[in-house]
Amino acid sequence: DAKTTQPNSMESNEEEPVHLPCNHSTISGTDYIHWYRQLPSQGPEYVIHGLTSNVNNRMASLAIAEDRKSSTLILHRATLRDAAVYYCILSPRGGADGLTFGKGTHLIIQP
Amino acid sequence: EPEVTQTPSHQVTQMGQEVILRCVPISNHLYFYWYRQILGQKVEFLVSFYNNEISEKSEIFDDQFSVERPDGSNFTLKIRSTKLEDSAMYFCASSARLAGGLVEQFFGPGTRLTVL
Numbered sequence: 001d002a003k004t005t006q007p008n009s010m011e012s013n014e015e016e017p018v019h020l021p022c023n024h025s026t027i028s029g030t031d032y033i034h035w036y037r038q039l040p041s042q043g044p045e046y047v048i049h050g051l052t053s054n055v056n057n058r059m060a061s062l063a064i065a066e067d068r069k070s071s072t073l074i075l076h077r078a079t080l081r082d083a084a085v086y087y088c089i090l091s092p093r094g095g096a097d098g099l100t101f102g103k104g105t106h107l108i109i110q111p
Numbered sequence: 112e113p114e115v116t117q118t119p120s121h122q123v124t125q126m127g128q129e130v131i132l133r134c135v136p137i138s139n140h141l142y143f144y145w146y147r148q149i150l151g152q153k154v155e156f157l158v159s160f161y162n163n164e165i166s167e168k169s170e171i172f173d174d175q176f177s178v179e180r181p182d183g184s185n186f187t188l189k190i191r192s193t194k195l196e197d198s199a200m201y202f203c204a205s206s207a208r209l210a211g212g213l214v215e216q217f218f219g220p221g222t223r224l225t226v227l
Contacts, residue, residue, distance in 0.1 A: 043218030096214040098156030
């Protein structure tokens with residue numbers, strides 16, 4: 001499986017934008033980039049996915065580098081409820097296979 | 112909003128006993144998964160299930176584990192003879208196929224298994 005690298009933790013203030021980076025230099029042409037998050041004491045939760053183009057949904061935006069070797073999850077206005085571990089995951093079949101979770105980035109939101 | 116449910120929320124068992132963890136996936140979903148997370152560690156994939164058979168399994172999913180969809184609504188994980196190291200949070204997930212062949216997995220709240 002292609003690997004991803006994320007910072008262990010990041011801190012941000014409430015109501016400010018947050019940019020969570022992910023490096024995936026060994027990504028293959030068919031790998032989709034998925035982001036999931038895990039709130040404290042809960043199961044993982046889907047956030048967003050993309051292949052080549054930037055993507056927006058109601059939760060976040062995903063900015064994908066032109067060479068696809070990195071991506072950034074953008075939370076436009078962080079709330080306390082966004083405090084979670086965020087996982088960047090590559091999937092060759094669009095997510096149908098079992099997901100390989102790394103350690104993710106622990107996002108801390110300060111009020 | 113439809114959600115994946117899991118029972119029980121917490122299961123305590125003695126080493127060597129069999130346990131069955133139950134999941135009710137979202138009703139129109141076709142792909143089913145089990146994951147586990149040992150306390151303080153990563154979420155680990157165990158097995159995926161599609162069209163009434165295992166489609167993929169990890170090295171963790173050995174002969175002690177089995178899965179079943181007994182009645183078209185439940186999806187179960189059985190551990191035949193539990194070990195201390197099976198203590199973990201077990202998450203069930205399900206998914207449907209989105210447009211373009213993409214799949215978003217919906218996770219349940221988990222069952223905490225404690226093996227004594």
